[in-house]
Amino acid sequence: MRITESFSLALKNIASSKVRTLLTMLGIIIGVAAVIVIVGLGNGLENYIADSFSSMGTNTLTVTVQSRGATRTMEVEDMYEIVEAHPQELELCSPTVSMMGGVKIGSETASASVSGVSEDYNDIYGYAIAQGRGLQYSDVASRAKVCVIGAYVNQAYFGGKAVGQTLRVGGQALSIVGVLEQREDSMNEGGSDDCLYLPYSTAARLGGSRVSSYVVTMVDEERIEQSQAVLEQALTDFFGSDDYYTIITMSELLDTMTGMINILVGVLAGIAAISLVVGGIGIMNIMLVSVTERTREIGVRKSLGAKERTIMEQFVIEAAVTSALGGLIGIALGYLLSAAATAVVARLMGEALAVAPTLFAVVMAFGISAGIGVLFGYLPAKKAARLNPIDALHYD
Amino acid sequence: MAALVTFQDVCKYYHMGDSTVVAADHISFEIERGEFTAIVGSSGSGKSTCMNIIGCLDVPSEGTYFLSGQDVGQMNKNQLAEVRNEMLGFIFQQYNLLPKLNLLENVEIPLMYAGVPRGERRERALAALEQVGLGDKLRHKPMELSGGQQQRVSIARALVGKPAVILADEPTGALDSRTGREVLSMLQDLHSSGHTVVLITHDNSIAVQAQRIIRLEDGHVVYDGPADAPEAVVTPRAADMRGREHT
Ligand SMILES: Nc1ncnc2c1ncn2[C@@H]1O[C@H](COP(=O)(O)OP(=O)(O)OP(=O)(O)O)[C@@H](O)[C@H]1O
Numbered sequence A: 001m002r003i004t005e006s007f008s009l010a011l012k013n014i015a016s017s018k019v020r021t022l023l024t025m026l027g028i029i030i031g032v033a034a035v036i037v038i039v040g041l042g043n044g045l046e047n048y049i050a051d052s053f054s055s056m057g058t059n060t061l062t063v064t065v066q067s068r069g070a071t072r073t074m075e076v077e078d079m080y081e082i083v084e085a086h087p088q089e090l091e092l093c094s095p096t097v098s099m100m101g102g103v104k105i106g107s108e109t110a111s112a113s114v115s116g117v118s119e120d121y122n123d124i125y126g127y128a129i130a131q132g133r134g135l136q137y138s139d140v141a142s143r144a145k146v147c148v149i150g151a152y153v154n155q156a157y158f159g160g161k162a163v164g165q166t167l168r169v170g171g172q173a174l175s176i177v178g179v180l181e182q183r184e185d186s187m188n189e190g191g192s193d194d195c196l197y198l199p200y201s202t203a204a205r206l207g208g209s210r211v212s213s214y215v216v217t218m219v220d221e222e223r224i225e226q227s228q229a230v231l232e233q234a235l236t237d238f239f240g241s242d243d244y245y246t247i248i249t250m251s252e253l254l255d256t257m258t259g260m261i262n263i264l265v266g267v268l269a270g271i272a273a274i275s276l277v278v279g280g281i282g283i284m285n286i287m288l289v290s291v292t293e294r295t296r297e298i299g300v301r302k303s304l305g306a307k308e309r310t311i312m313e314q315f316v317i318e319a320a321v322t323s324a325l326g327g328l329i330g331i332a333l334g335y336l337l338s339a340a341a342t343a344v345v346a347r348l349m350g351e352a353l354a355v356a357p358t359l360f361a362v363v364m365a366f367g368i369s370a371g372i373g374v375l376f377g378y379l380p381a382k383k384a385a386r387l388n389p390i391d392a393l394h395y396d
Numbered sequence B: 001m002a003a004l005v006t007f008q009d010v011c012k013y014y015h016m017g018d019s020t021v022v023a024a025d026h027i028s029f030e031i032e033r034g035e036f037t038a039i040v041g042s043s044g045s046g047k048s049t050c051m052n053i054i055g056c057l058d059v060p061s062e063g064t065y066f067l068s069g070q071d072v073g074q075m076n077k078n079q080l081a082e083v084r085n086e087m088l089g090f091i092f093q094q095y096n097l098l099p100k101l102n103l104l105e106n107v108e109i110p111l112m113y114a115g116v117p118r119g120e121r122r123e124r125a126l127a128a129l130e131q132v133g134l135g136d137k138l139r140h141k142p143m144e145l146s147g148g149q150q151q152r153v154s155i156a157r158a159l160v161g162k163p164a165v166i167l168a169d170e171p172t173g174a175l176d177s178r179t180g181r182e183v184l185s186m187l188q189d190l191h192s193s194g195h196t197v198v199l200i201t202h203d204n205s206i207a208v209q210a211q212r213i214i215r216l217e218d219g220h221v222v223y224d225g226p227a228d229a230p231e232a233v234v235t236p237r238a239a240d241m242r243g244r245e246h247t
């Protein structure tokens, strides 16, 4: 008897008891769908993070200095000197001074994130000016009371006509000299368009603190390691030790985040995979019942010349086909749920996070479900094959 | 040339705890090609035991059984399955058709296990069903048929593989007397067209339809000869007594 005949026999048997087959497959369906959605979610999250990181610039190095305890303190000029001393590796530099809250527009309090930066900041991140002008060297040098705002602030508080108006940061009035171009598809409070940039010198005076953080761009994105090494060496030389600074690259940060997401997805997918095992046990259970129910059929088949191997094959294939069919339905369900999840995320969070099932996950899910069928179908099939034909013929 | 079926001192023991049941006790006979033999006896006399051994569903505990010159006792399970497929056709009292398959598919089963290609299988199954007069019900399920018709399907299934021996175990047991006679005459037709038929029954009136009777009692052969001899249907005393006790 050929293997194709065993398959058509299995399909016939499955088709003859649809409800039972569906119930048998349920565990596999749920397990496969869950694995696909979870892996798709992780995949979507990874893409989303990679996208947001690339918009933040992957050719940047973020330097934080902790001068406390060091024999030398680092002034902004020292950092500029270091960058200028390595033109083959390092290009632009901007101090970054983050300020917490305190934006007042008229009598309203705004949530915009406030950063003190240099005139090069827009070039570093590729931000374009929509109205007015960007920050200039003279603003920094003179600690001018000016600022550039994000498109959201312009839209939400000034009706799109912010240039020339004033707002207050930390009690200091600043005049708005420019508006940045919109960066996100849809603007939200707290989003990247809800921002405000002022000269770092002004910010440092307002905050009463020394500049301790810088963003530096590399000449060549492909040479991250060399560029980072050069900067590290220069900073170590400056401080006479490597204890007083840290350098973070965006790609490092991305790797760390991706690694964490992968661990999370792995754990969740593992939990979902348990339901595949439970599904397999369900299949085994039903196959054992089926062998008992079909004892007489097995006896008849044996009396007509079926060998143990043939009977075995019939039951294993039936289990495998049931399980693989469940896998296919699970894949379809997984895709459906992924599409639904993408839509829900888009509505709830206004973010374009696509839950994208990977081909690998789909192939794996199918393979594993078929494998589970074979594995858990083996025992019942063995039982069927071993039946004594005489006893089986008289079973009722 | 050796006989088709040769029993040489065949014994079959069943061990039930401490006691041993002797179901077949040194049974010897030969059945030639083309014979129509009835194995007859009262309940528990060992008919089914003999039929299981002839049908290669079981092997003797002692003694030897040659089927077409081959020693069945020496065969492994796979070889037994092959012999059942190629040499034997079974007709059961309860028909034993597979309820989910249609008639054509039911009759095809032995050919499927023999590895006959699909097209030829269809043709031969069709021919066998036509031979038993059911050529118009190919797509029906067994449950849609009367008992007599179902038994005819099982005859077609027994025939289709061109077996050396057709074994019928109480084939009329579940039928009324008229359909029973039909099935019997079908077996007689098979015999006259050259088939070797072994009929197992407890009923003398059915056994006499055969050519030859082997009468069993308590696992022994008590008569082996032509069906039309007067001794063939003499009810042995012991069985008579047993019958009276029950009434
Ligand atoms: N599997 C078994 N285990 C134990 N004893 C058995 C088994 N099969 C048959 N026997 C015994 O062997 C003897 C012969 O049984 P067998 O089934 O061959 O009789 P039979 O002539 O077919 O009877 P019936 O007309 O009732 O079918 C009986 O005493 C029976 O109890």
Ligand SMILES: [Mg+2]
Pocket: B047, B048, B049
């Ligand atoms: Mg019997």
